[in-house]
Amino acid sequence: MKRNVYLDTVDLEEAEKILRSQFIKPLYEESEVISVFNCLGRITKEPIFATISNPHYNASAMDGIALKAESTYGAHERNEVILCEGADFMYVDTGDYIDQRFNAVLMIEDVIPKGEGQIGTIKSVYPWENVRVVGEDIACGDMILTSNYRITPVDIGALISGGVLELEVYKLKTVGIIPTGTEIVNPGESLKPGVIIDSNSRVFESMVKETNGIPNRYDPVPDEIDKLRKAILKSVEENDITVINAGSSAGSEDYTVSLIRELGDVYIHGIAIKPGKPTIIGKIAGKPVIGIPGYPVSAYIAFKTFVLPLLNPNLAKKEDVKIEVTLSKRIVSALKHEEIVRMKVGKVGEKRIATPLNRGAGATMSLVNADGLLRIPKASEGYEAGAIVEVELLKPVDLIDRSLVSIGSHDILMDYLNDFMSKARDGYTVSSAHVGSLGGIMAVRKGETHIAPTHLLDEETGLYNMGFINKYLKGEKIHLLKGIKRWQGFYVNKGNPKNIKEIKDLFDKDVLFANRQRGSGTRVLLDYILKKEKYESRLINGYDTELTTHTSVALSVLSGNSDVGLGIQSVANLMGLEFIPVALEDYDFIIPHEYINDPRVQYFLEKIQNTEFINHLKSIGGYELEGFHMSTIEVGGT
Numbered sequence: 001m002k003r004n005v006y007l008d009t010v011d012l013e014e015a016e017k018i019l020r021s022q023f024i025k026p027l028y029e030e031s032e033v034i035s036v037f038n039c040l041g042r043i044t045k046e047p048i049f050a051t052i053s054n055p056h057y058n059a060s061a062m063d064g065i066a067l068k069a070e071s072t073y074g075a076h077e078r079n080e081v082i083l084c085e086g087a088d089f090m091y092v093d094t095g096d097y098i099d100q101r102f103n104a105v106l107m108i109e110d111v112i113p114k115g116e117g118q119i120g121t122i123k124s125v126y127p128w129e130n131v132r133v134v135g136e137d138i139a140c141g142d143m144i145l146t147s148n149y150r151i152t153p154v155d156i157g158a159l160i161s162g163g164v165l166e167l168e169v170y171k172l173k174t175v176g177i178i179p180t181g182t183e184i185v186n187p188g189e190s191l192k193p194g195v196i197i198d199s200n201s202r203v204f205e206s207m208v209k210e211t212n213g214i215p216n217r218y219d220p221v222p223d224e225i226d227k228l229r230k231a232i233l234k235s236v237e238e239n240d241i242t243v244i245n246a247g248s249s250a251g252s253e254d255y256t257v258s259l260i261r262e263l264g265d266v267y268i269h270g271i272a273i274k275p276g277k278p279t280i281i282g283k284i285a286g287k288p289v290i291g292i293p294g295y296p297v298s299a300y301i302a303f304k305t306f307v308l309p310l311l312n313p314n315l316a317k318k319e320d321v322k323i324e325v326t327l328s329k330r331i332v333s334a335l336k337h338e339e340i341v342r343m344k345v346g347k348v349g350e351k352r353i354a355t356p357l358n359r360g361a362g363a364t365m366s367l368v369n370a371d372g373l374l375r376i377p378k379a380s381e382g383y384e385a386g387a388i389v390e391v392e393l394l395k396p397v398d399l400i401d402r403s404l405v406s407i408g409s410h411d412i413l414m415d416y417l418n419d420f421m422s423k424a425r426d427g428y429t430v431s432s433a434h435v436g437s438l439g440g441i442m443a444v445r446k447g448e449t450h451i452a453p454t455h456l457l458d459e460e461t462g463l464y465n466m467g468f469i470n471k472y473l474k475g476e477k478i479h480l481l482k483g484i485k486r487w488q489g490f491y492v493n494k495g496n497p498k499n500i501k502e503i504k505d506l507f508d509k510d511v512l513f514a515n516r517q518r519g520s521g522t523r524v525l526l527d528y529i530l531k532k533e534k535y536e537s538r539l540i541n542g543y544d545t546e547l548t549t550h551t552s553v554a555l556s557v558l559s560g561n562s563d564v565g566l567g568i569q570s571v572a573n574l575m576g577l578e579f580i581p582v583a584l585e586d587y588d589f590i591i592p593h594e595y596i597n598d599p600r601v602q603y604f605l606e607k608i609q610n611t612e613f614i615n616h617l618k619s620i621g622g623y624e625l626e627g628f629h630m631s632t633i634e635v636g637g638t
């Protein structure tokens with residue numbers, strides 16, 4: 001079997017240069033004339049000029065009387081000027097035509113009725129006051145839009161006012177999308193191990209629509225060279241651009257690159273970016289053929305970087321608005337490529353704080369949760385915590401700025417709270433980073449979070465949270481919201497096949513345990529119990545695994561990857577696992593004093609104590625909801 005090992009990767013700038021020089025000109029030759037009513041998002045071929053003026057007559061800007069400005073000269077408090085209707089003035093409303101005899105409008109508020117067709121005024125106006133003169137907005141012959149301009153809703157208004165009913169725009173581009181892989185099936189088909197649901201082609205289809213192109217999605221093509229060749233030739237014939245998804249890397253069945261070479265030219269195979277490295281840029285019959293890697297995040301980044309600019313060559317870059325953010329943690333990156341990291345961003349105090357999300361190329365949820373993208377240049381090893389960097393926004397900044405930032409322990413109640421807030425339509429949401437309870441306390445110390453959910457058991461006192469607050473938040477003034485207790489216990493499959501009842505059962509040789517990461521409250525709880533009961537943790541099979549959420553522990557048990565895990569009851573209930581209670585713990589919220597009056601924090605405090613929300617949590621089970629109470633704590637020491 002011959003493997004297709006790719007050669008040197010080229011830099012992103014080089015790839016973009018080739019893309020532009022090879023494809024933009026031929027793609028932007030054909031144009032068509034269309035109605036102004038349907039031109040949203042289209043790109044103009046030539047500059048567009050007004051054929052009429054707006055306004056096209058002298059129009060009154062106010063309700064009042066049209067008159068000669070000169071006839072009011074000299075009017076003031078002690079000199080009322082008297083004017084006669086018809087000869088000296090006529091009544092007009094806003095937008096009315098101003099008779100050629102007149103050159104100004106006196107507002108109706110300044111008109112004193114005198115009866116018998118006469119009025120008086122003590123106010124004078126200057127020539128053309130309160131008149132919108134011909135062409136004030138758009139003069140006939142003015143250039144309304146330049147060429148190569150992507151039309152927006154307000155442009156359509158100006159075009160119509162300027163008398164433009166039809167205009168010449170570039171033809172829309174059609175994009176043929178071919179998902180490949182013998183293991184790829186359409187959504188909804190039955191699943192067995194090894195089968196992959198095609199989601200990428202639907203993402204591409206939607207991205208093409210959003211960028212004003214016409215997608216043509218084909219059914220998945222298996223890894224068979226003849227079928228692939230046929231599919232590529234068909235797409236090249238039917239579309240302006242062809243995108244082949246997956247089969248771009250070095251796998252033995254990755255035929256894409258050899259087929260493009262056979263049918264046309266390959267300019268690039270391998271670009272120094274991550275994700276997206278195995279991207280292919282080629283040409284068949286004079287048309288772009290782009291090979292996009294299979295992993296969904298790589299696929300999104302590569303499609304955004306190499307296909308969308310073909311659909312909108314001017315604006316693709318400018319549309320990426322950048323903002324400055326402060327990094328909440330260190331990010332390390334390799335020197336061999338530019339790395340694109342998905343970031344969660346939140347505004348805490350005056351700073352926008354950004355935390356990296358899952359960097360895996362298959363982590364689609366990292367894209368859903370991302371507020372922006374951070375680019376780490378090829379020559380950089382990354383950034384230290386606290387560094388100020390720029391991120392490209394994926395979501396509107398006002399939406400980001402209205403989010404309550406919650407850094408700390410993971411509990412599904414935070415997702416339900418976020419949903420509860422969203423349903424209220426007040427514009428507030430929760431932006432959660434799950435870094436474990438201790439990570440939350442550290443974020444409080446650095447002033448980087450509005451709230452920190454924590455459940456940390458103090459080994460000495462057996463009390464929740466206060467031990468850690470006293471240790472790590474010296475000199476800080478904080479507020480502590482208590483009131484939620486939750487059951488922690490063992491997750492086992494239905495019927496409890498390994499008969500697990502208590503801690504000592506974790507030490508059975510044939511029991512595999514799924515552990516949580518250090519710094520998480522659940523891990524602290526386990527270690528506390530082990531220590532108290534004088535067990536040696538290293539004798540537990542699987543103690544060294546470090547899963548980061550209750551859900552991932554539950555899934556590990558559910559899928560049979562492990563036999564037992566420790567986690568909260570609500571997740572066991574939702575995932576249909578059996579639950580053996582171990583401890584009832586306090587799930588508290590630390591709120592730094594400086595943010596207690598922040599509207600987002602106040603909104604959170606109101607919603608988390610809302611009866612409807614509490615009833616919902618009760619219906620999930622696993623929580624004991626006592627009366628909420630807040631205390632203010634000034635931690636001593638420095």
Ligand SMILES: Nc1nc2c(c(=O)[nH]1)N[C@H]1C(S)=C(S)[C@@H](COP(=O)(O)OP(=O)(O)OC[C@H]3O[C@@H](n4cnc5c(N)ncnc54)[C@H](O)[C@@H]3O)O[C@H]1N2
Pocket residue numbers: 179180181184196197198199200201245246247248249250251254275276277278292293294295296298361362
């Ligand atoms: N030995 C090497 N292996 C790999 C390398 C390498 O340099 N050497 N590069 C890795 C990188 S980086 C990437 S990215 C992937 C790209 O792989 P392919 O483009 O060849 O894609 P496949 O192997 O066919 O699929 C990978 C993966 O992608 C998902 N997938 C595929 N199609 C779809 C679809 N239509 N919808 C949703 N998801 C899809 C799926 O999880 C596949 O398992 O190669 C690495 N390997």
Ligand code: MOO
Pocket residue numbers: 273274275276277278293295298299361
């Ligand atoms: O390029 Mo791959 O896209 O790094 O995961």
